[in-house]
Amino acid sequence: MRKRNHRTRVVLALVVAAVVGVAGCDAVGGDSPAPSDAAKPSPSPTPLWDRSPSSVAAVGDSITRAFDACDVLSDCPEASWATGTSPEVDSLAVRLLGRAGAAERSWNYAVSGARMADLPGQMARAVRRKPQLVTVLVGANDACRSTPSAMTPVSAFRADFEDSLRSLRKALPKAQVFVASVPDLKRLWSEGRTSPMARQVWQLGICPSMLGDANAQDTAATLRRDTVRKRVEDYNKVLKEVCAQDERCRYDGGAVYDYRFGTAQLSRWDYFHPSVNGQARLAEIAYRTVTARNP
Numbered sequence: 001m002r003k004r005n006h007r008t009r010v011v012l013a014l015v016v017a018a019v020v021g022v023a024g025c026d027a028v029g030g031d032s033p034a035p036s037d038a039a040k041p042s043p044s045p046t047p048l049w050d051r052s053p054s055s056v057a058a059v060g061d062s063i064t065r066a067f068d069a070c071d072v073l074s075d076c077p078e079a080s081w082a083t084g085t086s087p088e089v090d091s092l093a094v095r096l097l098g099r100a101g102a103a104e105r106s107w108n109y110a111v112s113g114a115r116m117a118d119l120p121g122q123m124a125r126a127v128r129r130k131p132q133l134v135t136v137l138v139g140a141n142d143a144c145r146s147t148p149s150a151m152t153p154v155s156a157f158r159a160d161f162e163d164s165l166r167s168l169r170k171a172l173p174k175a176q177v178f179v180a181s182v183p184d185l186k187r188l189w190s191e192g193r194t195s196p197m198a199r200q201v202w203q204l205g206i207c208p209s210m211l212g213d214a215n216a217q218d219t220a221a222t223l224r225r226d227t228v229r230k231r232v233e234d235y236n237k238v239l240k241e242v243c244a245q246d247e248r249c250r251y252d253g254g255a256v257y258d259y260r261f262g263t264a265q266l267s268r269w270d271y272f273h274p275s276v277n278g279q280a281r282l283a284e285i286a287y288r289t290v291t292a293r294n295p
Contacts, residue, residue, distance in 0.1 A: 051290065053131075053132035054097065056135065057106070057126040057131035057133070058082035058126075059119060059135070061111065061115070061141055062114075063274060063282070064081065064082050065077055065112045066274070066279055067267075068267040069267060069273065069275055069279055079276050080110075080279065081283040082106075083108045088276050095283065096133075096290070105131075109125050117152070117160050119164040120164045127175075130175075133178060134168060134176070134177050139157070139182035139235045139239070146208055151228070151231050154238060157235055176250070177249040179243045179252065180252050181256045182236055182257060184229065186226075188261060192211075192263070198271035206270055209224065210224075210225055233257075259281060
């Protein structure tokens, strides 16, 4: 009987040892080496938005050409918020690429007087450079027409913007796009209208739908300006909606529209286009949006 019990205990001990041994092969920890096929943490996915693009191309209108920023009735691309080299502006390209990098890897295809209908052509030229980031600021000239009835219809504005992004995506599927909102033209009127010089210059035909007859504040004049302002807001809604459909597009959230441009930020020649100081403010807005961790 004692022999049988002894054998039973030996068998049980062997079984327990075998079970513990099997469990030890599957466990990881202590001094046990990890099995060769142990699960490894998945690498973090590459973010869709690169906060440090290595090249920049700009498209748009006279604002991006820095018209009237340095001299009367002339472009001043060195003062452009997007690609300029002026230390006073510290453009988006300089902030992203450094001064030497901006000189080599940034290009300005904006054209003074351009409207949204001109954007597809500008975009086609820009993509030849294969930029990693394209900046867009256009729309003021679509609202600045001879009369409110001559403003670009919202549907046409949308169609041309969508066409521009499609052509970009076809050529450069991974290029990023920064879209600035159209400035508040009524804000510019309210800032400059108290200046006799501004009113005199505006009479030459600068944005007549908003700035014409600048002193008038009767019902008709108020309605005219409010109609233009509403159209600008509609344009910005289009920019926001179309950009939101593209995973590599960032809209400024209305920051340019909301910015309270004062006389220091307006050209001393036309009181409409951004001054060098105004260009620097635009560069700040763009850089903040492009480098934000979350849009």
